[in-house]
Amino acid sequence: MLEDLNARLSQYGRYPLLEGPTPIQRLSRLEAVLGDEAGGARLWVKRDDLMEVGGGGNKLRKLEFLIGEALAQGCDTFITTGGLQSNHARQSAAAAARAGMACELMLADVVPRHDQDYRNNGNLLLDQIFGARVHRLSPGAAPVAAAQARADELREQGHKVYVVGNGGSSPLGALGYAASAAEIIAWEATSQVRFDTIVVPNGSSGTHAGLVAGLAAADDAPERVLSYTVLAPLHTALSDTRRLAKDALHLLDPERQIADQAIIVDGSQRGEAYGIPTGAMLAAVRTLARSEGLLLDPVYSGKAFAGFLERARSDAWANRDVLYVMTGGTPGLFAYAQAFVGQ
Numbered sequence: 001m002l003e004d005l006n007a008r009l010s011q012y013g014r015y016p017l018l019e020g021p022t023p024i025q026r027l028s029r030l031e032a033v034l035g036d037e038a039g040g041a042r043l044w045v046k047r048d049d050l051m052e053v054g055g056g057g058n059k060l061r062k063l064e065f066l067i068g069e070a071l072a073q074g075c076d077t078f079i080t081t082g083g084l085q086s087n088h089a090r091q092s093a094a095a096a097a098r099a100g101m102a103c104e105l106m107l108a109d110v111v112p113r114h115d116q117d118y119r120n121n122g123n124l125l126l127d128q129i130f131g132a133r134v135h136r137l138s139p140g141a142a143p144v145a146a147a148q149a150r151a152d153e154l155r156e157q158g159h160k161v162y163v164v165g166n167g168g169s170s171p172l173g174a175l176g177y178a179a180s181a182a183e184i185i186a187w188e189a190t191s192q193v194r195f196d197t198i199v200v201p202n203g204s205s206g207t208h209a210g211l212v213a214g215l216a217a218a219d220d221a222p223e224r225v226l227s228y229t230v231l232a233p234l235h236t237a238l239s240d241t242r243r244l245a246k247d248a249l250h251l252l253d254p255e256r257q258i259a260d261q262a263i264i265v266d267g268s269q270r271g272e273a274y275g276i277p278t279g280a281m282l283a284a285v286r287t288l289a290r291s292e293g294l295l296l297d298p299v300y301s302g303k304a305f306a307g308f309l310e311r312a313r314s315d316a317w318a319n320r321d322v323l324y325v326m327t328g329g330t331p332g333l334f335a336y337a338q339a340f341v342g343q
């Protein structure tokens with residue numbers, strides 16, 4: 001039941017970064033553009049890109065719980081890791097500023113893009129505007145080990161440090177998306193719509209895992225969630241998501257289980273590797289921008305939305321309601337300006 005899920009979530013301290021439930025909106029113009037191709041599918045988006053702090057995005061949901069724990073422990077410094085254009089890093093910088101904490105970012109150079117936009121614009125520019133100290137790691141350096149080493153240095157100087165690795169996707173961080181599941185269930189109850197499928201990008205798996213844990217804790221159907229992996233190869237994404245969903249559910253309700261088959265990940269949109277644009281991503285970003293005036297990002301939501309469009313066009317969702325969770329990441333468009341030139 002929804003009440004059980006909300007009660008269990010309220011056991012964990014949260015630092016507020018969202019103004020309330022994010023809106024769910026129908027993509028009527030996109031439906032009209034797809035026409036018969038979509039077989040009467042009703043397409044919806046949940047606007048997790050619409051949040052006041054830091055430009056918004058999915059990581060703020062995780063950061064509500066992580067910063068909540070950091071403040072409860074009396075920490076004054078927040079350290080996290082990511083790629084050079086990490087949205088998680090940028091949202092961490094903004095959230096830490098809001099919470100009155102210093103922020104240090106250990107950023108790894110993992111994507112083979114060498115132009116000025118990628119190396120200095122987009123999220124990296126915003127990290128610095130939000131006052132974070134950026135450490136660009138040398139090739140091959142392990143980000144989490146670098147974060148721990150920096151934390152030790154700061155502790156020796158008298159700081160209390162909170163370290164978060166891997167996109168904020170710890171079991172506690174994933175609870176941010178269990179809270180999103182609660183919003184979706186509450187919205188469905190008042191609008192007489194039930195989503196057949198809820199589509200998300202999968203990077204460090206916390207978004208998918210948290211939604212699944214929330215649905216399972218509310219006695220709803222976790223297999224409604226479908227993610228597109230954009231970072232790990234399919235088999236790794238599947239095992240990471242399964243493990244994290246189970247660990248997140250354990251925090252909510254140790255009595256409940258999630259079957260392995262309830263975790264559904266699609267590997268078809270990842271392309272060559274993480275952060276490397278695909279033609280389908282470029283087309284998906286253009287399609288949503290030109291039909292609805294909405295922005296995706298080139299690394300996560302653009303690739304997952306390419307999969308969403310492919311399924312919608314394949315008749316798979318004929319006469320069903322399907323929800324796409326917009327996870328933000330718009331600053332990445334400026335880092336990937338070169339990929340969009342001439343599009």
Ligand SMILES: Cc1ncc(COP(=O)(O)O)c(C=O)c1O
Nearest residue numbers: 087203204205206207300327329
């Ligand atoms: C815009 C955007 N969408 C989706 C994701 C994927 O979320 P997760 O890491 O929880 O799988 C990320 C992760 O960085 C992101 O920045």
